[in-house]
Amino acid sequence: MSTPLNRTRPAGPERALPDTQQGMRRRNLSRVMHTVGAEGPLSRAAVASRIGLTRAAVSTLVDELIRSGLLEELGPERPGRVGRPGSALAVSGNGPAGIGAEVGVDHLAVCAVDLRGRVRARAVRHVPNRDRSPEPVLGGLTALIHRVVAEAEGEGLWPAGLAVAVPGLVARDARTVVRAPNLGWLDTDVGDLLPPGLPLTVANEANFGALAELWLGEDTPRDFLHVSAEIGIGAAVVVDGRLLHGNRGFAGELGHVPVWPDGPACACGGRGCLEQYAGEEAVLRAAGMEPGEDRVGLLAGRAEQGDAQVRRALHGAGTALGIALTGAVNLLDPQSVVLGGALSGLAPWLLPSLRSELARRTAGPACPVTVSALGSEGPLLGAAHSVVREVLDDPAAVAGRV
Amino acid sequence: MSTPLNRTRPAGPERALPDTQQGMRRRNLSRVMHTVGAEGPLSRAAVASRIGLTRAAVSTLVDELIRSGLLEELGPERPGRVGRPGSALAVSGNGPAGIGAEVGVDHLAVCAVDLRGRVRARAVRHVPNRDRSPEPVLGGLTALIHRVVAEAEGEGLWPAGLAVAVPGLVARDARTVVRAPNLGWLDTDVGDLLPPGLPLTVANEANFGALAELWLGEDTPRDFLHVSAEIGIGAAVVVDGRLLHGNRGFAGELGHVPVWPDGPACACGGRGCLEQYAGEEAVLRAAGMEPGEDRVGLLAGRAEQGDAQVRRALHGAGTALGIALTGAVNLLDPQSVVLGGALSGLAPWLLPSLRSELARRTAGPACPVTVSALGSEGPLLGAAHSVVREVLDDPAAVAGRV
DNA sequence: CTATTTCGTCATGGCGGTTTACAAATTAGT
DNA sequence: ACTAATTTGTAAACCGCCATGACGAAATAG
Structure with missing residues (x-):
């Protein structure tokens, strides 16, 4: 029931945990919180109809949550319809x-x-x-x-x-x-x-x-691949609204997916990993620039000014990203790919080659690639x-x- | 609570389904069935201690399941320990x-x-x-x-x-x-x-x-990648004991992961897809053989006899598989990779190059690669x-x- | 042969959601 | 204005489900 970030949690019917009435209550408390949190101020009756419990049951749940300081009663709703107006509930702002x-x-x-x-x-x-x-x-x-x-x-x-x-x-x-x-x-x-x-x-x-993209993004689907880059290139796989961790918690190492298997050696031991083409160091080298502070901003600036070498470097990085993502998309069939982190700032120059590579290598309609609105705040x-x-x-x- | 094969099922706490006592009962019935099914004949008391309910509660659950014909009472257990022997329960063989x-x-x-x-x-x-x-x-x-x-x-x-x-x-x-x-x-x-x-x-x-591997395999983990080949090369991703479907249900298309991005054109529109190197057609061509009936058996036979061209062909296929799987393993961090289907018969000749490629390209310990015992029955x-x-x-x- | 242990069941009770009823607060209609 | 209709929130009675505690049954230990 929790948002497991890294916890070992048996799922599915095999989990040996018994189902007791307390667990039921806890889950229903959670449901009330989620509905009120997601759909703004809501009356008890509205909550009841949304989660399928009776008004009476929701009343007791809400009482408990108010006593705990997790829910607040905002007072009577402005009446627009017939009937007695409900009392608006909101998630606590002081809890x-x-x-x-x-x-x-x-x-x-x-x-x-x-x-x-x-x-x-x-x-x-x-x-x-x-x-x-x-x-x-x-x-x-x-x-x-x-x-x-x-x-x-x-x-x-x-x-x-x-x-x-x-x-x-x-x-x-x-x-x-x-x-x-x-x-x-x-x-x-x-x-x-x-x-x-x-x-x-x-x-x-x-x-x-x-997760920020999942929870705060505008139309983020429940199945997507989130790619970000700081120095290395990382990805996060979200399946059915949950993060995929992998056995050791290392899932999402997109940076070491082989792109050109006979390419330059990588620190990971492999050859031709994505990082060798789209990692910050590689891109800076291809652009003829030195590593240093705020390199991403500098890259974006020069690309904006039309610097041909920088644009070529970003075009190449986009191509490599497109090839690596083709593999990932084939394997995972996500609803979309989201570029976040440092990549969002460089998206204008990465996207064309990335998208065309992805489209060319895909049979049907290609997986949509979008840019995160959260940027580095994510x-x-x-x-x-x-x-x-x-x-x-x-x-x-x-x-x-x- | 079901084993969703393809159903759209909201998971996580967001699902709007209410939690009622009937649902609790249903889940507990399921728990009893699973424990009895998985751990052989068991007394009511044994089931109770395993799932954490009281003997009394389990009694009523078992009664209901026996009445429905899903559970059978096998009679008193052979007493080996102190105390009254329990009555052995087993999942019904005639249901x-x-x-x-x-x-x-x-x-x-x-x-x-x-x-x-x-x-x-x-x-x-x-x-x-x-x-x-x-x-x-x-x-x-x-x-x-x-x-x-x-x-x-x-x-x-x-x-x-x-x-x-x-x-x-x-x-x-x-x-x-x-x-x-x-x-x-x-x-x-x-x-x-x-x-x-x-x-x-x-x-x-x-x-x-x-799924067969997950449910019937000897020590199959709950997170693994299952690779199989008939004509195309397919894979299935199992995460936390559940199948990953992807947005359209197309997840696992390992065959079209780019391996050498500038390689031969593929029917999918891409170039250098895994299928171009490890697909049945490609392997047969590299082995100098014609397509036909039971080509896998033929390949295995010739490889066994020491046919150099066939072995070279399988070595190459293993290398390509290793490269594609490196990408998949980096992305998913599975506990193991299982070769199933037609691949299990050719494993002896595929595995060496596959494993070495995977090991070479992995930083830490490489992901173990095993062969399915179920073969084509899976x-x-x-x-x-x-x-x-x-x-x-x-x-x-x-x-x-x- | 008795004490001990374990099993299955029954009666009782607590807890949680439902049902039913009702007062309160609003709109719709005359 | 006044009544009827509608909706909200709560209280009382009820039912279902599991827990608790007690008991007889069936085995072992001494």
Whole structure:
């Protein structure tokens, strides 16, 4: 019932968990929260008709949620139809908040999101984190977290959990960073260096970006492939509204899909991986540029000005992406492919070759490729919202913690 | 709660279905069936301790299942321990049966499997179906189905549903064959040409093969990639014990993953697809052989005898498979890759190059590649078992139909 | 032969949603 | 204006499902 980010959770009818009345109640509480959260202010009667329970049952559920501070009564609705007007219910704006944090290669960011999905506090700091050891980086992040939590508490919110997006692979325990090439971290238990007391979830930034797209995007389908790039190229697979983690939690390593199998050697041991053609380093080299700060902005700028070499480089990257995505699309048959992260800024010059390659190699109608509207905000928002979703998914669990 | 083969089923907490006591009861009935089915004869007390309900609750559940003919009381257990011996319960061997059917390129097959998973009736007919229109093929299949159903009924079973494996793409409605290249079928509603009255599910043979592997394989994990080949190369992705369908139901088209993007043109519109290197036609050509009957057996025979050209051909196919699977493994991070269908017979000559290619291109430990023990029986068994699973997943639904 | 352990069942109770009834608050109709 | 109709929210009685606790039945241990 939760939004499992990295938890081992048996699914399907094989799970040995018994079905008891308490579980039923918990699921129904969750349903009420989700419907009220998703469809704005709603009367008890409206909620009842949507989730299929009786008004009486919903009444008791709502009472419990109001007592827990998760739902608020806004007062009588403006009557437009016949009959007694209902009393509008809304998800609480002064209850639990999800704290999202992001460790970027040259910045740290933290924000607090309330149950209504609004960002209520945020803090960003530009810091060059490349090849810096975990202690100072996470120390800096902890300071930001404390600041944001204090700000949120000043508004009457209390932190329900912390979710951290990192640019690297995270183990299934959702705490250990197995490998973060750009930070130079290896097998780091992030939990030890962050504020204790808050339930912690760590995940790859691409995964949180995909979840943000799923939850906040305009017409995002429930089955899509989210591609993002910071330095490496990551992807997240969303199936039926859920993230696909893979056995070790490493699913989505699009960057090491072979594109031209006899191409240049890659650090992963392979040859001709996508990263060798569309990774930041490769693109910069092809564009005749040096690595450095805000390279993406620079690339976009030069492409805009019509720099032929840059455009050629991006065209080539798009082609390689198109070939790799053809494989992924054939394998997964997603409803769409979404370009997020740094890629969204370069989309105008990547998309033509990417799309044409994908279309040429596809029999029927090609899979639509869209660009994320969230841009670089995705991972941070996705992290914070993942905590919020956890509350909506099991309000009873949070109710006890006040 | 069902094993959805192709059904559109909202999952996660967003599903609007209410949680009522009847649903709770149904799920608990299912849990009892699954535990008894999976762990052999079991006493009520043993079931209770396994699923976490009380003996009293299990008693009433078992009563209901016995009355419905889904469970049988085998009599008192042989006492080995202290205390009153329990009364052994087993899944009924004379209740509902799953009817599985397979449309192959040169054969038709049907079988009936009881709730215990045993094949109780079967019929096979060798028929060249290539480029034959649906009517005669499905007419022949219908005859076989009637024969098998009659035989099963003679043993006291009654058919609970029909599942048909076809060598082609099937739409999400689980009835329409969108494209079956080897049969030459296009957009064919298979349901119109099969015995009415039985709940019907149609799916790709690779998918059913993967499910057979999941349900019947020795140590099959819950996350794996199942690769099979008849003429095309298909794959099925199993995530968390469930089949991944994709948006249109076309997931798993491994055969059209680009391997050498500038390679020979493929019917799909692409270039250098896996099928151009590891598809049956390509392998036969590389081996210097003509297409025809039982080409796989012939290939295996010659390879066994040491035919250098054949071995070279299979080595090359293994290499191409390895490259395509590297991409798939990077994207999905499965627990293992299983070779099934025709590939299992050729595995000895494919595996070396396949494994080495996969290992070379993988950073850490490579994903293990195993060979299915079910061989060509997989799709048929998977189809029949899928019906059985549906009964176990919701026994209450079937109880009413007797 | 008795004490102990385990199994299956029955009676009782708690919990959760439904049903039914009703007061409250609005609109529609005369 | 006043009544009828409609809709909302709640309270009381009811039913279904599982838990609890007690009991007889059937085995082993001493």
